[in-house]
Amino acid sequence: MTGDGDGRGARVRARVRDAAPGLGTLAGYRRQWLVKDVVAGVVLTTLLVPQGMAYAELAGLPAINGLYTSVLCLLAYAVFGPSRILVLGPDSSLGPMIAATVLPLAAAGGDSGRAVALASVLALMVGAVMLLASVAKLGFIADLISKPTMIGYMNGLALTILIGQLPKLCGFSTDAEGLLGEVSGFVRGLADGKAVPAAVAVGVGGVVLILVLQRWLPKVPAVLVMVLLAIASTSLSDLDARGVGLVGTLPTGFPPLSVPHLAWDDLAPLCAGAVGIALVSLADTISNASAFAARSGQEVQGNKEMHAIGAANVAAGLFQGFPVSTSGSRTAVAERAGARTQLTGVVGAALIILMLVQFPGLFRNLPQPALAAVVITAALSLADLTGTVRLWRRRKAEFLLSVAAFLGVALLGVLPGIAVAVGLSILNVFRRAWWPYNTVLGRAPGVAGYHDVRSYPDAERLPGLVIHRFDAPLFFANAKTFRDEVLRLARDKPPPRWILIAAEPVTDVDTTAADVLEELGKVLDDRRIRLVFAELKDPVLRRLEGYGLTRAFGGDRFFPTVESAVAAFRARTGAVWTVPEPPPGTGTDGGTGTDGGPARAEASHDDPAPPR
Template identity: 75%
Template structure:
């Protein structure tokens, strides 16, 4: 039986009272979709009209295949630099726009293939490859890269340079040579001020729309096009036909690398945004279905001269505040854009390019998370350093190397924690049931001849030596313990390399007259240990269901007794023995 797409399935539960709210929200949303679509297309190095094609197709496709009722997809400020970094180096000298569009469309199709295949394979967890600290650093670097890259357009001139430093130098030199167009700069800087002011003091007012309308009005009244200000001009009329882009075989490798990076960032952004809005609407986030939905949106965009898309938190928030209930909001927005393309192609002819630069710059400012960076500094310096390195990777090496660095740092951070996990000795703390970390309870008592050791990570090839060295260091303490009891509840796996290390460790301790024992080993891990043959070296009676059971067994076999507590004895629980009664007093 063919599965029913989520959008089609949602129609059966559609309620008539939602219709007006969805349509109104769609109208409001369109006021943001149009200027942002054109601005983000130019950010990606493509003609503005491609942003509108992309917006229409991805909204319609996600409405059918996307699982979320409220998410809004479209061109995104975080993907624009990645698309440009992938496509522009492949465009022939002279910057052929048609070739750039074909490459961007193929990039969207490849992104769609990656996302759909990963969704069908159940790989939605790959979004976790980007940790929050590295994502903060990456987005901070991306925000700075976008800001510097848009400054020339904001000021009315262009810069031919690569990389953040080169572009920044080009901006400074252009301003010093007097290349700034005052009218363009006034529109751009004023536009930024309008958007930020409305965002701060009137957040429900569509600041981007207000700014664009004002910019068009000022441009028309003062004829800024005749004053050296670059304008958007009349958009191509009509909608493009279904087109399968063609590219050279030599372009496939770079495009695939870009598609993988875009897929990762898009998925991470979508899962984060979907989770945030799902909490408010009571929906469940389905990562694998989201990948398929985003993949379908990219597929549609790539077939109609579009480029890769992602979820937009800002546009989703606008739709939600406007009363959106379902994806009919996005469908309404797509329909209105189609009407504009077909019948009003000259609507934005007087829009200054510097106003589009203002749209992009204000969007880039929302990408940066300076508060999050400061919080990392105060909470955990290691993760702050990871964030700074990710930021530097984007700012100094470029967007695509930056995402590779961010992913690499996230994986290395996980590996570092597993390679050198927290490990400690447990003791019996007075007036607290059970056994606890002696670092947290310095007065915790140790049973003579027994060391209770906890290793807080799975045992695998990278940390098996760390485990062995720690156990041997404990075994060599004076006086030497008779047992080393491993509190193994945090050990969620043991691979074959670690099993060999445990085998050698148990045999070495046995030669020293010492015993290696385990407590609270999870059943799946216990079965692996037995399959590896460790039961031949570690006797079955040295595996205990609880730490308390292991301690009791040690005391039974050795007669060891707990040392008296430092303070007055209190009624104790768990494995604590009650104090021996005082000897009977002989009457005088």
């Protein structure tokens, strides 16, 4: 009985650790970690407070809601998060998406309270999407956005944030919408003399100070230093009297647990925004978790991360918060400060609560342009110009994808921009499958096996035999591309006797492709050209057997290796390996024929009749 009880207890504890990894970490907590976690929590709080307020205003919400959000997501992730040091919170990449979703709906109500309620519902929806995706084990969804399109999206987002914050940096506001409208509104505001010199000095000085400290003194908390100096400048220079807006005293206390109300008319736009935010948050979380897990030797658990992010968003949504994601910068700060576990985040949450309850006026003299400086420097960190240049140098097609995603965000808006980014990523995958790389193989001197004649233009080939490789599964979209390429090879002069498909990259053949193969075999038979296959994977070969193609073609057309097929061809024809002569007009490189395809050897006129 005791043994059964111990076994059940162990299973219960294992299930608890699986559902709430943070509690499992607490069970194995070491005393020597405590001082480091507490110190890291204090250091982290100095970044959490100004960034939380700044990103709340970026989302079009009161600054105080950024602090509510920070507290709840830190506590929730400390319980449910699988990573020991990953830090969650309001994020600069999500702020514009939240604003784009909530503000058009809140405008109808005309008050910030409605905007907060809508943002809280949005957080609950994002949490629900994440939790459902976790249950369905859909962590791979983060891969829907390719790196080139993500770079373009983030570049567009950085530009959008930067332009949107410039009026605030200069002490005025505009009612313009869209990137071009905001640029125009900012320029008109400057022309009309709306810029406040003191605000410009604080804002621009704050941006420069943060960038300089981050570049030359990375261990110094740049944001905290800038915030403290900005608060000091308010007292010394009476910035309020000079027309500079201040944060003011924050509301005292912490909001009660509440379920925000939702009008049915708001459901559809909020759902669309929630899906986009969840996708970006997931991609950001997986990338950050992977980066920091690699440093600490941990393993990334995508589905558990989704579960934790979902729980954090639900917790934030129940206490007047808004959607959150992981933060690479805040996690890096916690790591450099010596964080060992999620107790660091708990300490940060406790200090924020203490500030709200006992010292709500701590940041009352913080200038609004200083918050704009925090947002702008965060936006600059989102941009990846080096990565964009690398794409240009390495692969022009992916550079163009990145530019298209950038333009989607800049010209259409943040939410349409994420749709453009996902759509482009999916279309790029489809394009590669539709027009995959295909080539002719030959025997390269001194290299085992058979290789691409584009890479080895001097590769030997057998007269009368074309070894063709098609680097994709055969399915409805590319079957005709495959057929057209094979027929092009069959039109060589003199025509080949065998066209051997090196089919190792062909991982599947659907019914449409099977019909095309059967028709292609008949066409080539009529031309006395034999279509044969080598290195078909067993599942693909069984599928062809199910389609009846092995009977239609005959079993002697399927070979286990390219080498065995080549040996069979040589046994039937007596062909000898030769180095092809370059076609006329191509010089001595022999790389391509006149139609853009690779050059091939011609069979001698006294070869035996083509085998049947």
